[in-house]
Amino acid sequence: MEEQTTFWYEFKKGFILENPLMVLMVGLCSSLAISNRLENGIFMGISATFVLVFSNVIIAAIRKWIPDQIRIPIFIVVIASFVTIVDLALKAYFPPVYDRLGVWIPLIVVNCIILARAEGYAYKNNVKNALADGLGMGAGYTCVLLIMGFIRELLGTGKIVLFDKTLFNIAPPYNPPAIFILFPGAFLTFACLMALLNRYKMRKAE
């Protein structure tokens, strides 16, 4: 077991074995809400990964000085600071994206993924592993958002628009049901992905 705890192992567990959305099932609220566009997935994924990586690293670095009783307030201060940095940066440099992601960026503060990794992982591990964990969890989270964003945007609007360019458009013959970009579509898509993943796991177990 000791040999397995390498950088690579810590990184890749975020994808399938402990994928924050599909396996740990934390941080679903904002993910389901914003995954109605591929572009949202990209920016939300990057933002959350940024916060996750930096809060993990900082918390792992200062974990020996943090008194046990006040660790949660300190986690929140660290996380909230990075979220505010992302919030301001997005607003300044990608304002159209900020308009769309709106309230969900500040809400990364209370996203369970980040606090769960801080408390459950970074607080008990060294900086290197915490960095790998943050990167892996962030990448796993982003992947799921991208898949869901792609499916929902394609089914719900009939086209994929990325950075103001329409990549492809199947709308004329296909009449897109708007339900996919609304909240029920998020549950439908997520449930289908879960079913696929579980099927894959069952196959593998056999």
Place this chain on the structure above:
Amino acid sequence: MKQVLKMGTTLMVVGLVAAVGLGLTYSVTRDKIEAYDREVEAKAAVAALPGVNSISELEEERDLARKAAKEVPGVEKVFTSDKGYIFKINTKGYGGPLMLAVGINKDGEVVGVSVISNRETMGLGSKVLEEDNLARFEGKTSKDPLEVGEDVQAVTGATITSKAVALQVKKALQAYEVIR
């Protein structure tokens, strides 16, 4: 006692470092954020009044805006030019604040409506805010009822946004009557 002191100091140090970092980020991004907000507002204002090509042709009237806002809540800014008036109106849409620029010419007719910012649902509420739909308000005057179901058609599945837009145009016309 010693423990309390230690906890307090740790928390203070963390807080201070965080505050410094945030202050730096804020000072770097502040100008950009303000510039963008102004640019968006200017673009929408110019688009709402045909014949006006740049924000420099418009005059911001703070006194008129204050006067109008007293009678018509939601009026935030008033611009004037020789072509007419532009009202920046802020009310609630379905997903949050909805801000429109409504252009009204000297005869009291709506000549253009454009969006400054919105939080409407993509694919439903956002359809109400598309250009050809907003163009339907052109030619309306304060004599029109501007009610969804009477002279304004609601977009299917986006009744609240449709009502909000109609209300904003109505408010702009009311504000026009106040300051005319």
